[in-house]
Amino acid sequence: MANLELHSKITLNDEDFDLLFENTSYYEYPNETNGCCSLPPCTVYKIQAFDKIFLPVFYTLVFLLGLFGNLVVMAVMLRYKHTLTSTETFILHLAIADILLVLTLPFWAVQAVLGWIFGDVFCKIIGSVFKINFYSSIFLLVCISFDRYLSIVHAVKMYKKHKTLLVHMSCLAVWGFCCLLTIPDLMFLQSVNEIRFNTIECLHNFSSNTARYWRATIRFLFHVVGFFLPLCVMVYCCSRIILTLLGSQGFQKHKDMRIIIAVVLTFILCWAPYNVVILTDTLVSFNVLNQNCDLDTQIDIGKSITSSLGYFYCCLKPFLYVFIGIKFRDNLLMLLNQIGCIGNKFMKKYLTPEQRNSTWSESGERTSSAL
Template identity: 35%
Template sequence: MYSYLENGTEEYDDYYGDDDDNGPCDFNSNHSMEMIIQTYIYVLICVLGLLGNIMVIVTYAFYKKAKSMTDVYLLNVAIADLIFVIALPLIIYNEHNNWHMGTVACKLLRGAYSINLYSSMLLLACISGDRYVAIVQARRSFGIRSRTLVYSRVICLSIWFLAVILSIPTIMFNQRYEERSPGQEEVTFECDFKFTDNDTSTAQLMKVLLPSMQVSVGFFFPLLVMGFCYSCILAILLRAQSFQRHKAVRVVLAVVFVFVACHLPYNVVLLYHTTRLFKVGRECAREKMILMTISVTRSLAYLHCCLNPILYAFIGVKFRNHFQKILVDLWCHGKKDLYTSRSSKHTSELYVSAPYKSREVSNNEHQSSFTM
C-alpha cells in the first residue's frame, strides 16, 4: 500500500503549522535516505516473493493439480502476489528516476498493487471460509465440497473482477506530476494521488474514501472473516486428542499472527493519517513522523506476499513433498546437463513422468495442500 498524501507539499501547505516560520513544510528532506533503505528492503521482498510464488505456481501446473477449493484459492493468491513482485522493481526504478516511464506506467503500476491488495486479501478470507466449512461443518459439507470446485473458480473470477473495479479510482487519480521542494530550484516528478482542483467536493471525498476503502475492504473485512473462521477452527482442534490436530493449531495461529503483524500497523497508521487530512494547523514535525511511519509499516505489509507461500503452501505436508520433488528433478536436470551421456530414458522420466510420480505422494488427491 502507499499513502495518498505522501507528497504534494504545495497543495497542503495551508493545513500545516510552521514550527520555525521558515516557510512551507518540506516533506522531501529525508527522501534520499528513505529511498536507499526502501530499495534494499524491496529487493529482498522481490527475490523471496518471486521464488516462493513461482514455486507454488509451478507445483500446481506440473506436479499437483488443484483438486480442492483451497487449492484454487492458493493458486490465485500466488498469481496475485506474483503480479505485485513483478511490478515492484519497476516502481523502484521509476521512483529513483523521476518516473521516467511517464504517467501510463504510474497508473498501471499503482493499479497493479491495488488489484493485488484487494484480490489477495479477499482470497485469503475465502481460504479461511473453506477451511471453516471443511473442519467445523465437516458432516454437513461431506460430498458437497467435491462438487463445488467449479464454484471456487467462479468465486475467484468474481474476486478478480471486484478487485479491478475497486482499483479503477486508483488508476484514474494517480498522476505523474512536478514536485519542487521548498527553497530549492531542482524539479522532481512524483507518482501519487493528484487532483487538478483540490478544493472540489469530489477531490475531498476521494482523498478520504479511497484510503478508507483500502483499510476496510483490504484489511478489516478479511480480518473479521479470518478471525471468525479460525476461532471456530481452533475450538474444534483444541478438543481433538491428536498430535496432528494440535500441530494444526500452531499452523492456524501462525497464519493469523503473521497476517495481523504484517498489515495491522500500516492500516492503523493510514487510518489515523486519513482522519487528520483536513485538520488545520498540523505540526510539520509530526506529519513527517507519520509519513515516515507509513513508509516503514508499508514495507512490512509488502513482506506478506513473501510469507504467503510459506504459510499457506509449504507448511502443508503434501505440498512440501511436491516441493522436494521439484528440487530432486532440478538436481537431476542439472546432472543431465553436466553429464550428457545419461540415457534418454532418464530425460523422459524427468520431463514426462514427474507430474505423474507426484501422485504417489498422497492417497487422496481431493485434500487441500493446506493440511490441517
C-alpha cells in the same frame, strides 16, 4: 512506494474548505507522503535521503525473494493440480497475486531515486495492478478462512472434492471485485509534480471540486473495505475454528489449518502496523489530529518502514508453506526429484511416512503419487 500524497497548505475555514483539496494529489500506496504542517514547508531532506537508500535496496530484495518463492509455489501447485483442494487452489491464486504485486516494486524503487519517469499510462497501469493484487491477497485469505469455517464449524462442504471449477469461479469473482475497487486509481493516477520533493511522482490528481469526495472514498475503501472488514471476518472464522478443534485432536485431522492460521496471523502482523500509520495519517488529513512537522516526519518514515514489512509478507508465505505445510513440502521434494535436483536417498529420508509409502515401492522405484 515513496511520496504518495501531496496536500495544499490552506487554513481550514468555512469559506475555503474546498480549496484545501485544490491541486491535491493523493495515493494510497506505501510511503505516501503527508503534507507540510505549516508555511514555510517542513524540511523533507531527511525523509527523501532515507527513501532513496532504503526503498530501492529493500524493494529489490523483496522482488527477488518474492518472485522466486511464489514461482516455486505455482510450479508445485500446477504440477499436482489434479490433487488440489479448495484451499490449495486459493493459495495458487494467492501466489499469482503476490507475483503481480512484486513485479510492480522495481517501478517504485526507480521512483524513489529518479522520480516517476514512466509516464501517465504506466502510472495508471502499474498503480492499478498493485492495488488489485493488494486487495486480492486479502480477499483470497477471507475465502480460505470462510471455506474452512463452514467445513469445520458447520460441516458444510462449500466446495466438493476435486470440483475445482467453482473454486476458480470464486477466485475470478474476487479478482473482478478487486478490479472494481481500483477504478478510482485508474481514473485519477497521473504523473504529478510533488512540490515538497521537487520531483515527478505517480500520484492521485483530483480536481478541486471533486477532491473531497474521491479522497474520502479512497480512504474508506482502503481502511474499511480493504482491511478492517476482511480482518474481522478472518479473525472470527479462525477463532471459531480453533475453538471447535481444541480438545478434540481436530488439528491432526485438519492439518491444513496450521498453515491457514499461520498465513492469517502473519498477514495481521505484517500489514496491521502499516494500516495503523495510514489511519493516523487519515486522522491528520481530516484535522482530527493536529498537524505538525514532527508528526509528519514520523508518519512519512513510518509509511516507508511498515509498508516494507507488508511487502515482505509476499516473501514469507512460500516459507510458511515449506516449513508448516506437510503436503506442499512433500510435493516440492517430489518435483525436485523429478527434475534431477535431489536423489532418491534424499527423498526417502525426508518424505513423510504416509507420502513415502504411497510414492515408493519396496524396491525403491518411483510409483504414481497418491496425494
